[in-house]
Structure formats: structure tokens, C-alpha cells
Amino acid sequence: GRFGRYGGRYVPESLVPACQAVADEFARAWSDPGFRGSLAGLLSVYAGRPTPLTPALRLSAELDVTVLLKREDLTHTGSHKINNVMGQALLARRMGRARLIAETGAGMHGVATATAGALLGLPVKVFMGERDVERQAHNVFRMRLLGAEVVPVSTGSRTLKDATSEAMRHWVADADEAYYCVGSVIGPHPYPMMVREFQRVIGDEARRQCAAELPAAVPDYVVACVGGGSNAAGTFAGFVGTAAKLVGVEAEGGAGASNGEIGVLHGFQSLFLQDEDGHIEEAHSMAAGLDYPGVGPEHAHLRDLGRARYVTVSDAEAIAAAVRLARTEGILPAIESAHALAWVIRAAGTSDLPAGSTVLVTLSGRGDKDVATLMAETEL
Numbered sequence: 001g002r003f004g005r006y007g008g009r010y011v012p013e014s015l016v017p018a019c020q021a022v023a024d025e026f027a028r029a030w031s032d033p034g035f036r037g038s039l040a041g042l043l044s045v046y047a048g049r050p051t052p053l054t055p056a057l058r059l060s061a062e063l064d065v066t067v068l069l070k071r072e073d074l075t076h077t078g079s080h081k082i083n084n085v086m087g088q089a090l091l092a093r094r095m096g097r098a099r100l101i102a103e104t105g106a107g108m109h110g111v112a113t114a115t116a117g118a119l120l121g122l123p124v125k126v127f128m129g130e131r132d133v134e135r136q137a138h139n140v141f142r143m144r145l146l147g148a149e150v151v152p153v154s155t156g157s158r159t160l161k162d163a164t165s166e167a168m169r170h171w172v173a174d175a176d177e178a179y180y181c182v183g184s185v186i187g188p189h190p191y192p193m194m195v196r197e198f199q200r201v202i203g204d205e206a207r208r209q210c211a212a213e214l215p216a217a218v219p220d221y222v223v224a225c226v227g228g229g230s231n232a233a234g235t236f237a238g239f240v241g242t243a244a245k246l247v248g249v250e251a252e253g254g255a256g257a258s259n260g261e262i263g264v265l266h267g268f269q270s271l272f273l274q275d276e277d278g279h280i281e282e283a284h285s286m287a288a289g290l291d292y293p294g295v296g297p298e299h300a301h302l303r304d305l306g307r308a309r310y311v312t313v314s315d316a317e318a319i320a321a322a323v324r325l326a327r328t329e330g331i332l333p334a335i336e337s338a339h340a341l342a343w344v345i346r347a348a349g350t351s352d353l354p355a356g357s358t359v360l361v362t363l364s365g366r367g368d369k370d371v372a373t374l375m376a377e378t379e380l
């Protein structure tokens with residue numbers, strides 16, 4: 001359960017059996033063709049996979065780099081979160097669990113969990129920071145429409161960090177009946193590895209699509225935004241064995257991999273924003289999905305190995321990138337995904353991203369939930 005020095009399982013004794021039960025069942029399920037077939041079937045007929053790899057022709061011409069967009073915004077519920085939740089919900093049913101617990105920040109993971117609960121007939125309880133309940137109201141309504149109970153969390157910074165802590169506290173109290181559905185490559189072992197495995201469908205598909213469509217078969221760069229890091233980990237998984245350069249883009253205000261120090265939170269050791277006393281600091285990102293003060297352990301390890309590079313972009317750069325994609329390609333990305341594109345726009349034509357390069361960018365979600373934010377920030 002480790003990625004180099006990172007990862008592990010730093011949980012209270014009372015959670016060890018629950019985490020081990022998930023790890024054991026996942027190992028069995030992941031080598032069971034029946035489970036794999038059920039998951040692949042649902043991802044196809046229900047979640048809408050495979051997602052397209054869309055050439056952004058007008059934007060590519062403007063930037064003089066070839067931009068290919070991996071369209072996780074086109075999955076059912078509108079983000080990559082559905083990939084992970086379908087796997088975990090099937091696992092929960094296989095384990096005979098009676099209900100699902102989840103944390104959410106941007107609400108997309110909460111919506112995906114509520115969706116899977118409705119599909120499989122499992123009650124869902126989603127913990128969400130009060131600040132996020134306000135700024136992602138669109139998704140709170142969707143969760144409730146889908147039959148989930150949304151529990152506002154009013155402790156701490158009232159965002160994702162506190163929602164995750166509250167969800168884990170609740171799981172301790174209900175570990176026999178409830179299954180904790182983690183939304184990113186964070187948490188105690190096996191979650192970071194398991195969520196990466198559920199999300200690697202992004203990278204595995206993209207690898208095949210690049211092999212079919214690119215003369216070089218592999219893009220020069222693979223870029224994805226990083227909150228906890230699951231859409232990036234899934235995308236990178238398809239290319240880590242190739243020569244493609246991997247770039248994770250964090251929010252300036254929530255950059256665990258870029259600005260963090262080693263620490264422990266939410267059951268795992270990784271890189272977290274912390275003060276000199278080792279207290280985990282609050283993240284400050286306009287993007288609720290990136291508003292996390294740490295990063296998944298696999299990314300911390302990839303950074304240490306030098307196999308992936310982690311950069312940050314500002315709120316303003318992300319907003320400008322979202323509007324630019326809308327106007328050059330007719331695609332309104334989630335503000336989280338716009339962070340990945342913002343780095344491509346900044347770097348295009350420089351030694352970081354030379355003219356003529358081919359770059360694959362994962363669009364982790366669609367921007368419906370962010371329309372109010374974008375309208376408020378943009379003179380239209």
C-alpha cells in the first residue's frame with residue numbers, strides 16, 4: 001500500500017479491518033472476469049464509454065500545438081467521477097454492504113455516488129462542506145433529486161478537507177453496514193491504488209486512441225488537472241510506460257504536489273500544505289474540486305521520481321482558459337479541467353511545450369456547475 005515513501009494506512013485501529021476488507025475484496029474482484037465484465041458493461045451502456053478523443057482544431061491552430069481532448073465531460077453525470085463510483089458501488093454490492101457513504105467538494109463525486117446508489121438500489125449519504133454546499137448548489141439539488149442525503153459539514157474550513165474527515169468519522173461508526181466510497185486517489189490503502197485502477201480506463205482508452213490516430217502513436221505531452229489526483233492518475237496510467245511527458249496542473253491555492261511537505265491526513269502519508277507546526281493549512285481555490293490541501297501519494301512519488309512534473313495556474317488563468325475553449329471549440333469545461341488547459345495555453349510555444357508538439361489534455365468534467373462563477377468573473 002505504498003508509493004515509495006508515501007501512502008500507507010494511518011487510521012484508527014477500529015478502521016483497519018474495514019480497510020483490509022475492501023483491499024481483500026478488491027483484489028478478488030479485480031482478477032474476476034465476471035466483475036470486470038459487469039463493470040465494463042455498465043461503463044459502456046450506462047456511463048457512455050468510450051469517451052471521444054477530440055482534436056481541438058481551432059485552438060490548436062491558435063497555439064501552434066496539436067491539442068487532443070479526452071472527453072470525460074461526456075460521461076454520464078458529466079465527469080470522470082462515474083468511472084470510479086461504478087467500480088466502488090459494484091464492489092460494495094459484492095461485499096454485501098447496505099449503503100454508501102461519500103465525501104464531495106465540487107459535488108461531482110457526490111452526484112456520481114448518488115447516481116450509482118439509485119442505479120443499484122443502495123441508500124447514499126454524502127458529506128459536503130457548507131461552503132461547497134453554497135457554491136455548488138446545482139449539484140446539491142442533483143444529489144437530492146437522485147435520492148441521496150446531503151449532510152452539510154460546518155466544522156473547520158467547511159470545504160472538502162472537513163467533509164472527508166466527517167465522512168471517515170461516520171464510517172468508523174458504521175463500518176459493518178456502510179461502504180465508504182472515496183472520490184479521489186486519497187485515503188488509506190487500498191483507496192489510492194484502487195481508485196487509480198478504476199480511473200485507468202481513461203488512460204488505457206486514450207492510449208489506444210492515440211495509437212490509432214497519431215503517426216507517433218504517443219502524444220509528446222499528457223496533461224491533467226490535479227485535485228486529489230484521480231483523473232490525472234488514471235490518464236497517466238495509460239502513458240507512464242511511454243516517452244510521453246506527464247504534467248499535473250494544480251490550483252495555485254491548493255497545490256499539494258507543488259508546494260506541499262510530507263505529512264499525514266485522511267489516513268495516508270503524502271505532500272500537504274502545512275504550517276511550520278505541521279498543521280494542515282486550508283486550500284484556497286475557486287475550483288471546489290481542486291480545493292484540497294494535499295495530493296494523492298502516487299503523484300508525490302511520481303514527482304520525486306521526476307516521472308511527472310507538477311505546475312500551478314491561477315484562478316484567472318483557469319477562467320480565461322474555460323472561456324477560450326468555449327469560444328474556440330464550443331466546449332464548456334469544468335473549471336477544474338480548465339486548469340489543465342490553462343497551463344497548455346501558457347506554455348505553448350515555449351521550451352515547456354514547444355511549437356508543433358502534440359498534447360493530450362483530459363477534460364475531467366463539464367462546466368454546467370460553474371456557469372454562475374464564470375458569468376460573475378467574465379465581462380460578456
Ligand SMILES: Cc1ncc(COP(=O)(O)O)c(/C=N/[C@H](C(=O)O)[C@@H](O)C(C)C)c1O
Pocket residue numbers: 079080081103104105106107108109110160183184185225226227228229230231232288289290292334336337364365366
Ligand atoms: C470535474 C472535476 N474535475 C477534477 C476534479 C479533481 O479531482 P481529481 O481528478 O481526483 O484530482 C474534480 C473533483 N471533484 C471532487 C468532487 O466532486 O467531490 C472533489 O471535490 C473531491 C472528491 C476530491 C472534479 O469534480
